[in-house]
Amino acid sequence: MNFTDTAWQVFNKSIEDYHVLDNVDTPINNTFPTDSLERILYAKNWIDTVQWHFEDIxxxxNIDPVEALQLKRKIDASNQQRTDLVEFIDSWFLDKYKNITPKTDAKINTETPAWAVDRLSILALKIYHMSLEANRESASEEHRLNCQKKLDVLLDQKKDLSTSINQLLTDIENGDVKMKVYKQMKMYNDESLNPILYQKEQK
Known part of the structure; x- marks a missing residue:
């Protein structure tokens, strides 16, 4: 089984596990072995799945403004966790390929493997929810047909993205692509970089 097949299975297990209770306060129950890639991928998708439903709520x-502000704080924290975990996945890949010497003419990809994996995780959520809409009995036939068309596009995108990720990993393994990682350096959560926060501290 190639990497994206494994990731896709893990992502869908996470999504299905979440929807047993379908509650954003459900604690994660990650049963994959400690230090395994599958455990990391499950944790990544669980964050994405919970945030997906935060964004719905x-x-x-009619949401209460106080509740909305609290939820916005949770979304900010979730975004930071997502970024941190993506960077952790890239660290896993860097360690995996640490003994690979890139060729002198090796290319640099526009995104790292982990950020491509991030897109695959979100795509799994899109496909899950679009499939629900394409088959929702309470919806009109027109709605279901429109959603089925969108689902077909998403499934085609999944095929292409999976192929691209696997090709990228093969190119890194062969030294044809140099893996280079940049931290995201998000500023809005940093009290020393967000002017709203550091100006508040100076008052």
Whole structure:
């Protein structure tokens, strides 16, 4: 089984596990072995899945403003966790390929393996939820047909993205692509970089 097949299975297990209770407060129950790649991928998708539903909730026009602010803080924290875990996955790949010497003419990809994996994780969520809509009995036939068309596009995208990720990993293994990682350096959560936060401290 190639990497993306494994990742896809893990992502869908996470999504299915979440929807047993379908509650953003459900604690994660990651049963994959400690230090395994599968455990890391499951944790990554669990964050994405919970945040997906945070984003649904906060779009309720009747949400209490206080609750909305609290939820916005949770979304910010979730975004930071997501970024941290993506960078951790890239560290895993860097360690895996540490003994690979890139060729002198090796290319640099536009994104790292982990950020491509991040897109695959989100795509798994899109496909899961679009499939629900394409088969929702309470919806109109027109709605279901429109969602089925979108689902077909998403499934095609999944095929292409999976192929691209596997090709990227093969190119890194062969030395045809040099893996280079840049930290995201997000500023909005950093009290020393966000002017709203550090100006508040100076008052």
């Amino acid at each position: 906060i779009r309720d026009e």
